[in-house]
Amino acid sequence: MISILNTYEAVQPEKVVFWFKAAPVTKFPKNGGACVKYKEMQIAVFNFTREGKWYACQNLCPHKMEMVLSRGIIGEEQGEPKVACPLHKNSFSLKTGKHLNGDLGRIATYPVKIEGDFVYIGFSE
Amino acid sequence: MKTVIVVGNGMVGYKFCEKFVSNVGQDFFKLVVFGEESRVAYDRVHLSGFFENGDAERLSMAPREWYQENNIELHTNERVTDIHRNSKTITTLSERTYNYDYLVLATGSSPFVPQMNGVEKDGVFVYRTIADLEDILAYADKIRKTVKRPKAAILGGGLLGLEAAKAVMDMGMEPHVVEFAPKLMPRQLDTRSSKVLQVKLESMGIHIHLSKATNQILGNGHVIGMEFGEDDILNVDMLVISAGIRPRDELGKSCGLKIGTRGGIMVDNTMRTSDPNIFAIGEIALYNQMIYGLVAPGYEMAGVAVDQIIGREETVMAAEIDMSTKLKLIGVDVASFGTPFMPAEKGHSIIFENKTESLYKRINVSHDGKRLLGGILVGDAKDYNMLLQMYLNEMPLPKNPENLILGSRGGEDVSFGSAMDLPDTAVVCSCEAVTKGQICCSVKEDGNESVKAISKATKATTGCGGCKPMVDDLVKETLKSLGKMVKESVCEHFDYSRQELYDIVKLKKFEDYDSLLDEIGKGHGCEVCKPAVASIFASIYNETANKQATIQDTNDRYLANIQRNGTYSVVPRVAAGEITPKQLLAIGRIAQKYDLYTKITGGQRIDMFGAQLYELPLIWEELIAEGFETGQAYGKSLRTVKSCVGSTWCRYGMDESVTFAIDIENRYKGIRSPHKIKGGVSGCIRECAEARNKDFGFIAVEGGWNVYICGNGGANPQHAQLLAEKVDRITATKYVDRFLMYYIQTAPPLTRTAAWLDKLEGGIDYVKEVVIQDCLGIADQLDREMQYLVDTYKCEWKEAVENPEIRARYTHFVNAEETDDNIEFVSLREQKMPKAWV
Ligand SMILES: Cc1cc2nc3c(=O)[nH]c(=O)nc-3n(C[C@H](O)[C@H](O)[C@H](O)COP(=O)(O)OP(=O)(O)OC[C@H]3O[C@@H](n4cnc5c(N)ncnc54)[C@H](O)[C@@H]3O)c2cc1C
Numbered sequence: 001m002i003s004i005l006n007t008y009e010a011v012q013p014e015k016v017v018f019w020f021k022a023a024p025v026t027k028f029p030k031n032g033g034a035c036v037k038y039k040e041m042q043i044a045v046f047n048f049t050r051e052g053k054w055y056a057c058q059n060l061c062p063h064k065m066e067m068v069l070s071r072g073i074i075g076e077e078q079g080e081p082k083v084a085c086p087l088h089k090n091s092f093s094l095k096t097g098k099h100l101n102g103d104l105g106r107i108a109t110y111p112v113k114i115e116g117d118f119v120y121i122g123f124s125e
Numbered sequence: 126m127k128t129v130i131v132v133g134n135g136m137v138g139y140k141f142c143e144k145f146v147s148n149v150g151q152d153f154f155k156l157v158v159f160g161e162e163s164r165v166a167y168d169r170v171h172l173s174g175f176f177e178n179g180d181a182e183r184l185s186m187a188p189r190e191w192y193q194e195n196n197i198e199l200h201t202n203e204r205v206t207d208i209h210r211n212s213k214t215i216t217t218l219s220e221r222t223y224n225y226d227y228l229v230l231a232t233g234s235s236p237f238v239p240q241m242n243g244v245e246k247d248g249v250f251v252y253r254t255i256a257d258l259e260d261i262l263a264y265a266d267k268i269r270k271t272v273k274r275p276k277a278a279i280l281g282g283g284l285l286g287l288e289a290a291k292a293v294m295d296m297g298m299e300p301h302v303v304e305f306a307p308k309l310m311p312r313q314l315d316t317r318s319s320k321v322l323q324v325k326l327e328s329m330g331i332h333i334h335l336s337k338a339t340n341q342i343l344g345n346g347h348v349i350g351m352e353f354g355e356d357d358i359l360n361v362d363m364l365v366i367s368a369g370i371r372p373r374d375e376l377g378k379s380c381g382l383k384i385g386t387r388g389g390i391m392v393d394n395t396m397r398t399s400d401p402n403i404f405a406i407g408e409i410a411l412y413n414q415m416i417y418g419l420v421a422p423g424y425e426m427a428g429v430a431v432d433q434i435i436g437r438e439e440t441v442m443a444a445e446i447d448m449s450t451k452l453k454l455i456g457v458d459v460a461s462f463g464t465p466f467m468p469a470e471k472g473h474s475i476i477f478e479n480k481t482e483s484l485y486k487r488i489n490v491s492h493d494g495k496r497l498l499g500g501i502l503v504g505d506a507k508d509y510n511m512l513l514q515m516y517l518n519e520m521p522l523p524k525n526p527e528n529l530i531l532g533s534r535g536g537e538d539v540s541f542g543s544a545m546d547l548p549d550t551a552v553v554c555s556c557e558a559v560t561k562g563q564i565c566c567s568v569k570e571d572g573n574e575s576v577k578a579i580s581k582a583t584k585a586t587t588g589c590g591g592c593k594p595m596v597d598d599l600v601k602e603t604l605k606s607l608g609k610m611v612k613e614s615v616c617e618h619f620d621y622s623r624q625e626l627y628d629i630v631k632l633k634k635f636e637d638y639d640s641l642l643d644e645i646g647k648g649h650g651c652e653v654c655k656p657a658v659a660s661i662f663a664s665i666y667n668e669t670a671n672k673q674a675t676i677q678d679t680n681d682r683y684l685a686n687i688q689r690n691g692t693y694s695v696v697p698r699v700a701a702g703e704i705t706p707k708q709l710l711a712i713g714r715i716a717q718k719y720d721l722y723t724k725i726t727g728g729q730r731i732d733m734f735g736a737q738l739y740e741l742p743l744i745w746e747e748l749i750a751e752g753f754e755t756g757q758a759y760g761k762s763l764r765t766v767k768s769c770v771g772s773t774w775c776r777y778g779m780d781e782s783v784t785f786a787i788d789i790e791n792r793y794k795g796i797r798s799p800h801k802i803k804g805g806v807s808g809c810i811r812e813c814a815e816a817r818n819k820d821f822g823f824i825a826v827e828g829g830w831n832v833y834i835c836g837n838g839g840a841n842p843q844h845a846q847l848l849a850e851k852v853d854r855i856t857a858t859k860y861v862d863r864f865l866m867y868y869i870q871t872a873p874p875l876t877r878t879a880a881w882l883d884k885l886e887g888g889i890d891y892v893k894e895v896v897i898q899d900c901l902g903i904a905d906q907l908d909r910e911m912q913y914l915v916d917t918y919k920c921e922w923k924e925a926v927e928n929p930e931i932r933a934r935y936t937h938f939v940n941a942e943e944t945d946d947n948i949e950f951v952s953l954r955e956q957k958m959p960k961a962w963v
Pocket residue numbers: 132133134135136137138139159160161162169170171172173203204205206231232233234252253254285288373376406407408409417418419420421423453589
């Protein structure tokens with residue numbers, strides 16, 4: 001289980017070498033998330049309409065290793081965009097992956113871009 | 126520049142560094158720290174937390190970078206082996222030598238392992254470091270391969286022993302606590318309280334063996350048992366020794382510092398040892414002939430040593446040190462403070478004991494009845510903080526001191542003053558030595574108006590966390606005293622209480638979350654306000670959770686209860702628990718088809734577990750075809766109305782409880798509320814449906830129905846209170862209509878009716894005035910609003926399966942057909958269950 005956690009590593013925008021074409025924009029609810037499969041990975045993608053931004057992070061909640069973050073409620077705490085895990089409400093920054101209400105460590109975040117009504121996620125390999 | 130060497134990078138050694146760097150400029154002193162453990166200092170107090178997540182990082186007091194940032198030279202994995210006082214140097218295991226101007230010994234203590242045969246065997250452990258815990262986990266894994274439920278003994282029934290017992294129990298082993306004394310926690314508890322604790326622990330599955338002197342540990346190579354007397358043997362697969370601590374004074378001894386007769390390096394009130402350039406702090410220091418095995422005194426010692434070194438000589442250690450303790454983690458409240466056992470010539474004791482509820486409370490009061498001298502609390506320690514403060518600050522006692530443990534029973538004599546009555550000097554957070562005065566001042570002058578802000582500014586609550594409730598009270602009360610309304614605002618995005626939001630939505634006819642937030646809130650919302658507002662929309666317009674799906678809690682968003690492995694459970698409504706054989710067969714067939722785990726719920730219906738997201742609409746389509754509708758088990762809404770068979774079948778029945786329960790359940794089904802609501806209907810006062818356990822309940826009596834409200838099972842059980850007696854069904858329903866509507870409109874988010882009533886000024890009498898006498902003149906309106914909800918009900922699952930757009934939400938991936946391959950099940954008594962967490 002711990003090993004599955006290690007498969008997710010944050011990708012900085014400048015490190016992107018490959019943009020994965022995930023799905024049409026319309027597949028993602030406004031101000032909500034959905035899960036994208038990329039190879040063996042599950043990536044949660046959020047359409048943060050209120051901010052006019054898109055975010056992506058690992059779907060895996062590091063608390064109990066459940067693939068659920070895409071189903072969490074998104075929002076913001078003191079300006080920091082975040083997602084709250086549906087299982088026990090641990091919340092994580094969508095920008096940095098930082099655990100905001102505890103110290104579970106960071107989750108991996110990924111760059112997102114929109115081109116021609118499609119959502120792309122950036123990977124470094 | 127002078128060099129300060131700290132030996133030991135444990136909790137107190139770390140605290141020394143922290144206080145040092147915040148007080149001293151880096152130009153004057155250089156700090157060098159040696160730690161024998163490979164990890165940087167971590168929070169030993171919460172060591173057992175390691176079992177929960179296996180995450181050692183989380184426990185560390187500060188990351189390694191912190192030492193760098195503060196120019197502290199840190200050597201971990203490096204034991205100091207000698208001190209040369211003449212040359213003022215130390216040498217380490219890797220034979221390096223370092224000079225010091227001041228030396229601070231913070232080497233802590235090690236577990237005491239009694240002399241007996243067999244302690245060297247495999248499977249015998251102590252409980253002090255993360256490395257110990259890793260060894261225990263690895264061994265447990267190993268034996269679990271051959272033994273299904275291994276037995277683990279804990280030698281020692283003190284504070285730490287019981288914590289270890291709980292930890293091994295959580296690891297799936299059968300815990301056995303073996304104590305030499307005739308009672309548990311002999312240092313903190315008297316015989317009676319200890320007995321109460323024992324019974325409670327036994328009921329939780331912890332086996333207790335008292336008055337046992339262990340002769341030897343049995344086994345060939347690895348432990349298989351413990352021998353007490355000739356025929357007295359306990360078979361165990363693992364043993365954890367927790368029989369006290371011994372100070373690690375070997376360094377002090379070899380360099381000739383003064384050592385106590387039973388160990389520990391002697392210090393005076395400046396924390397200096399017999400060599401004025403050497404200090405000792407924490408569990409190694411023998412102060413007042415005592416070793417203090419708690420963090421709070423250790424932290425204070427660290428502060429004294431820092432001040433002494435930088436020349437603030439007036440800072441010295443207090444003459445008396447408080448050893449009050451509260452046991453954490455074990456699932457039973459246990460606390461003792463001051464003088465827990467008291468000889469009769471010093472005062473008298475007031476004792477309250479209730480064995481059936483595992484409650485014991487004792488306070489010791491001076492002869493003149495004016496001062497609290499100490500006490501013991503088992504089973505309920507919520508008043509511990511306040512009692513401790515009364516004791517520490519020698520506050521005057523109320524006229525009837527028994528109220529302190531029994532609660533005020535009417536009359537004028539309020540048992541506790543508020544936290545505001547404490548003197549400003551009262552130390553509220555003992556770990557970080559923060560006083561009431563500092564907290565209130567931080568609220569008033571620095572504008573730190575929440576517990577979070579206070580904890581950032583003063584560090585209060587960051588240690589053991591025990592003072593949190595009191596800090597919370599202080600913040601609220603101080604704000605009140607400033608004339609600031611302590612608004613129970615929903616969260617940072619809305620400066621309104623839920624009740625205010627409810628009124629605003631209703632008056633201004635807001636219809637969606639975004640426009641409400643834009644108009645009267647700020648920011649982009651969060652997981653607190655979104656579901657709260659969703660519930661308000663539902664209560665006012667009876668809109669289903671499908672309409673604004675992304676502001677719903679996950680359960681509501683997918684109309685199912687999310688379970689441990691991210692799968693969902695499915696619960697169709699079975700009003701009042703009445704179900705036909707045909708319906709039973711249908712549920713059976715569907716559950717079998719989708720391979721679901723089935724179980725009867727506490728609310729008399731059937732729960733099917735283990736459905737994956739994409740299966741939900743398929744399952745519901747079939748259920749709806751069989752005539753079922755959603756049971757809303759996922760919603761903060763009416764769950765079930767439990768019923769007994771009543772006069773239809775039962776020979777005692779006074780009236781038809783099932784019929785009434787079905788009608789009521791159908792009446793309120795689908796209504797969203799601040800929290801879940803449950804009902805019950807019993808056919809007579811034998812109360813087989815446990816109606817007085819519910820948010821509303823009806824009991825048939827001679828001449829009508831008695832109506833009860835605001836009962837609760839759950840974490841804080843509370844009996845429902847009588848709203849009306851001997852009324853007919855129509856009146857009974859009307860009263861509950863109004864009560865529910867009033868609750869829905871006025872309760873804070875996620876507050877059950879019982880907690881709501883507790884906070885409502887005037888209590889049940891006031892509810893009667895509103896609901897029966899109509900003192901607010903809103904009864905008609907409440908009736909109308911409730912009727913609207915009843916009339917506009919629709920099954921949201923039907924809506925979901927018939928609407929392709931909503932149905933499309935039920936896929937795990939938006940870009941692939943596959944399902945979540947992370948979900949794993951194992952078999953369980955011919956069904957399945959989620960694979961255990963790591
Ligand atoms: C399971 C558990 C639960 C506890 N719960 C509570 C609680 O609820 N409340 C409470 O107040 N207290 C509690 N305690 C006690 C608390 O943890 C100790 O009082 C505190 O850790 C003492 O701090 P210290 O720095 O003196 O010693 P330690 O934290 O033991 O640190 C000493 C460090 O020095 C190192 N060291 C020793 N000799 C050398 C050497 N020669 N060279 C280099 N390094 C050396 C050791 O390896 C160790 O890392 C608990 C303890 C345990 C084990």
